[in-house]
Amino acid sequence: GAVVSQHPSWVICKSGTSVKIECRSLDFQATTMFWYRQFPKQSLMLMATSNEGSKATYEQGVEKDKFLINHASLTLSTLTVTSAHPEDSSFYICSARDPGGGETGELFFGEGSRLTVL
Amino acid sequence: GQNIDQPTEMTATEGAIVQINCTYQTSGFNGLFWYQQHAGEAPTFLSYNVLDGLEEKGRFSSFLSRSKGYSYLLLKELQMKDSASYLCAVSDSNYQLIWGAGTKLIIKP
Numbered sequence: 001g002a003v004v005s006q007h008p009s010w011v012i013c014k015s016g017t018s019v020k021i022e023c024r025s026l027d028f029q030a031t032t033m034f035w036y037r038q039f040p041k042q043s044l045m046l047m048a049t050s051n052e053g054s055k056a057t058y059e060q061g062v063e064k065d066k067f068l069i070n071h072a073s074l075t076l077s078t079l080t081v082t083s084a085h086p087e088d089s090s091f092y093i094c095s096a097r098d099p100g101g102g103e104t105g106e107l108f109f110g111e112g113s114r115l116t117v118l
Numbered sequence: 119g120q121n122i123d124q125p126t127e128m129t130a131t132e133g134a135i136v137q138i139n140c141t142y143q144t145s146g147f148n149g150l151f152w153y154q155q156h157a158g159e160a161p162t163f164l165s166y167n168v169l170d171g172l173e174e175k176g177r178f179s180s181f182l183s184r185s186k187g188y189s190y191l192l193l194k195e196l197q198m199k200d201s202a203s204y205l206c207a208v209s210d211s212n213y214q215l216i217w218g219a220g221t222k223l224i225i226k227p
Binding site for chain 2: 041042043044045046091093095103104106107108109110112
């Protein structure tokens, strides 16, 4: 299956700093990638849909100025958590659809990035 | 509103069979997914059902009844490595995935 890689896996930062998380599709081109956030013992929450070459589509309640998404190429999307605070500590996961599966294709997930803000 | 319900936690014995249920109410339906998620890791795909009936894949099977808004994931010959959370997700009319909270499955020797 398709491979999605995410980096870094773990990041600890001080409150007020910014953190960038990268998501790469290694063996396919992804015009669309999805960014999720998952708090402990909770379900995946879609934050935004990243679209190559255009602005990301954010879900209701997600601050677009705080969670900056850039999808500069067909294989790379980045999520930048700006001015991070302890409540932003979470597990952030990116994903992309099986390129041959259309709208109902399975999602391939990156390894996830665990952010801890001190 | 859209809603996915699945039990929070289940316990089963190694070698046994367990069924994890999922009920859903969504605006439209374009298929139901089951994903496995080990603690601290990202989810991995298990199955996809869009038509009624049972789909079997090795030790894992998934069933769907669209009229009842119901699915289950059946795990046979349980192994310790099957201890994980199992997420049910439905693709709605806009092909947006609606996720359940997940069922934590604990396997005991």
